[in-house]
Every structure is written in structure tokens, then in C-alpha cells.
Amino acid sequence: MNLNATLLGELIAFVVFVLFCMKYVWPPLNGAIEARQKKIEDGLAASDEAEKELERVRKEAAVELNEAKSQAAEIIEQAKKRAALIVDEETTRGQQEREKIIAQGHSEIDSERNRVKEELRTQVATLAVVGAEKILEREINQDAHSDIVDKLVAEL
Amino acid sequence: MAAEEVTLSSHIQHHLTNAKMCSTDAGLAFNKACADSGFWTWHVDTLAWSIGLGLLFLWIFRSAAKKSTTGVPGKFQCFIEMIVEFVGDNVRDTYHGKSALIAPLALTIFVWVFLMNLMDLIPVDFLPAFAGFVGETAFGMDSHDVYMKIVPTTDINMTAALALGVFFLMIGYSIKMKGIGGFIAELTLHPFSTKNKIGMIFLIPFNLLLETIALVAKPFSLALRLFGNLYAGELIFILIGAVGLMQLPLHFIWAAFHILVIVLQAFVFMMLTIVYLSMASSDNH
Numbered sequence: 001m002n003l004n005a006t007l008l009g010e011l012i013a014f015v016v017f018v019l020f021c022m023k024y025v026w027p028p029l030n031g032a033i034e035a036r037q038k039k040i041e042d043g044l045a046a047s048d049e050a051e052k053e054l055e056r057v058r059k060e061a062a063v064e065l066n067e068a069k070s071q072a073a074e075i076i077e078q079a080k081k082r083a084a085l086i087v088d089e090e091t092t093r094g095q096q097e098r099e100k101i102i103a104q105g106h107s108e109i110d111s112e113r114n115r116v117k118e119e120l121r122t123q124v125a126t127l128a129v130v131g132a133e134k135i136l137e138r139e140i141n142q143d144a145h146s147d148i149v150d151k152l153v154a155e156l
Numbered sequence: 157m158a159a160e161e162v163t164l165s166s167h168i169q170h171h172l173t174n175a176k177m178c179s180t181d182a183g184l185a186f187n188k189a190c191a192d193s194g195f196w197t198w199h200v201d202t203l204a205w206s207i208g209l210g211l212l213f214l215w216i217f218r219s220a221a222k223k224s225t226t227g228v229p230g231k232f233q234c235f236i237e238m239i240v241e242f243v244g245d246n247v248r249d250t251y252h253g254k255s256a257l258i259a260p261l262a263l264t265i266f267v268w269v270f271l272m273n274l275m276d277l278i279p280v281d282f283l284p285a286f287a288g289f290v291g292e293t294a295f296g297m298d299s300h301d302v303y304m305k306i307v308p309t310t311d312i313n314m315t316a317a318l319a320l321g322v323f324f325l326m327i328g329y330s331i332k333m334k335g336i337g338g339f340i341a342e343l344t345l346h347p348f349s350t351k352n353k354i355g356m357i358f359l360i361p362f363n364l365l366l367e368t369i370a371l372v373a374k375p376f377s378l379a380l381r382l383f384g385n386l387y388a389g390e391l392i393f394i395l396i397g398a399v400g401l402m403q404l405p406l407h408f409i410w411a412a413f414h415i416l417v418i419v420l421q422a423f424v425f426m427m428l429t430i431v432y433l434s435m436a437s438s439d440n441h
Contacts, residue, residue, distance in 0.1 A: 006199040010317030025217045026260035032224035
């Protein structure tokens, strides 16, 4: 064998390399690996948690949605009923209004007719008196015959 | 290559020789001048390549560490984290206990040894020939006197240094976890044990012998396994490189096969380190 001082040199180099590796190489590398493993582990756990949460929320949402749907149906039903009610009411009210307006119209027409009748009556009386005056000129004493003319007018 | 005749065996010899450096009375000396300098010889190529690759490893991983985010990682960070997680998983599976050292140690061993082994896939003549060319042109040396072995793990010094480091850690962990008494007891009171006090003392030498062999065999097996595998692989690459045009398909086949060896040996070294340290720090013998 050919052992010589090289052995010592290599031994020293070996020790130095191992010490350097122990101090500056292994801890950061291994630390980074372990930290990443921890991070991944935490991330996976968090994602599991989130998945469960999602499932829960989804169920909750479904329940809420159903509730909302039934509520909406209820509201629509109510609204329909109310609409029908309003339509009925309005119809009745309209009918009444119409009848009222018609009645009012009738009475107005009546009163107008009466007024016109009265006016016509006076005018005819006047015309009759004027006509009678023209025809009878002198024979008829206005004062003496006015009661007859009045009677005639009343009969018109 | 040098002008003098180059035989196959001298070519192989050249490839298997490290660049040496030693200090003599006349100052720094290199290669053949260091033939009898004994222990205080430095394999410059092994040192340079291994430390360079080690720095490359630290630089790559350090830059990944600096940019690491806990958010979405980039491709580079993913790649680095893949290696870190691979090593981390192996450590967690094998070493039951808390230790800030084992995982970075395993990572360093795995990547460093892998990078050093990877040098084996660079065609054997490229870098030595380049070094020879530089030596010849820049320093006026005979290119045959320039040695360059680029795979540090084919140098027993390299693998032995790694194994020795692990061995010290094994002893350190044993003492730290079980106390000196526990460590000595482990060495002396197993595998043969008896309730009889005198019998126990009588058995101590045998236990000590067996346990010491078992303990020392671990770093030896670590060092020699890596060295043997890579040295043999390198030798075959060198032989393939010497057979002319036929080397192209042969080299491809051996290199493809060697990719497995490279990763496997790095992994085995790392795994055994973790196992040995795990055994050292656990009590159940």
C-alpha cells in the first residue's frame, strides 16, 4: 500500500467539507423542504376544510332557495288574489259611478226639459196673447180676457 | 509521449502513478525525486482533484441552499432537493435518533464520492495527456515525467481518509452514547458472556480480540471496497484505452456499466457509514 501524508490532507478536507455542509448546506435545504411539506400539508387541510364548508353552504343555499321559492309563490298567490279583489272592487265602483252619472244625466235632462217646457209655455202664452191681440185687436179687452188666455196657456 | 520507447506496461504504470510532492533538503521536490521520501509525500493530483470536486459539491449545494424557497422550487432546486431528500430518507430509515451530523455527513460522502467516481468516465488519456502537454510546453518537462491521476478514489489515501473519518466518528458516537465504560464493556464482554465473574475475566481477551477485529474491519472494508472497485474499473479503462480502434465499442460498454458502479459505490459508502454510526450509537449488541 501507498499510504502517505495525502491521507492527512484528505482527512482534513473531509472534516472541513462535512462541517461546512452541516452548517451552511444541509439546514437551509432540509429546512426549506420541511417548511414546504408543512405548507402543503396545511394547504391540503385547508382545502379539505373549504370543501366541507362549501358543501355545507351549498346545502344551506339550497334550503334557502326552496324557502324563497315557496315564499315567492305565496306572495304571487296573494298578489293574484288581491288583484282579483281590486278588479272586482273597481268593477263595482265603476258600475256604481256609471249608474250615478247616468242618473245625474237623467235628472239634468229632466230639469232642462222642464225648464225648456216652462220657457216654451211662457213664450207660447206670450205668442198666443200677441196672436190673439192681433186677431181680436179691439174686441178683446186685455184686462177682461186675460184670465181666459191664462187658462189657455195653462192647457198648452 | 516521450521519445523513448513506451511499452504497454510502462504506459499503464504511468497512468497508475500519482503526481507526488515532497519537501527535501533542496526544497520542494516532485515525482521521482520523492521515491524515498516515505510518509511525508503528498499526492498533488489526488488532493487537487478531490478538494476541487469537494468545493464544487459545496458550491452547487450552497448556491441551491441560498436560493431555496419554501414556495414553488425551480428545476435546479428540485434536483438538489431530490438528492437531499434521498439522503435524508435513507438516514431517517437507518439511523433512529437525533443527530445534526449524520445527514450532512451522509450527503457529503454521497455526493463527493459520486463526483470523484464520476471522473472515471472521462476518457483515461484526455487529462493526463493535457497535463503532459502543459508540462512539456510550459515547464519544459518530459511529458512522460508528468503524472496525473484524475480519479481521487483510485488512490487508497483518499478512501482511507474517508474511512478513517467515519471510524473516528464511530468511536466518538460509541463513547458519547454509552460512555467510555459502556464502550469498553462492549469491546470486552461480548460476544462470549457468562454470569461467573472469574469466567468473565477469563473471556475478556477473546472478546477483546474478536470485537477489535470486528471494529477495525469496518473502516478497512469501507476504504478497500471503494478503492478496489474504482481502481479495478480504472485499470480496465486503461487497458481498453491501449487496444487501438477496438477501444471505442469496448469503452462504451465498460463506461455504461461503470455508471452503475459509480453511483452504487457512492451509495454503498454512504449507507454503510450510516449503518455503522447507527450501530455505534445503539446499545443492543
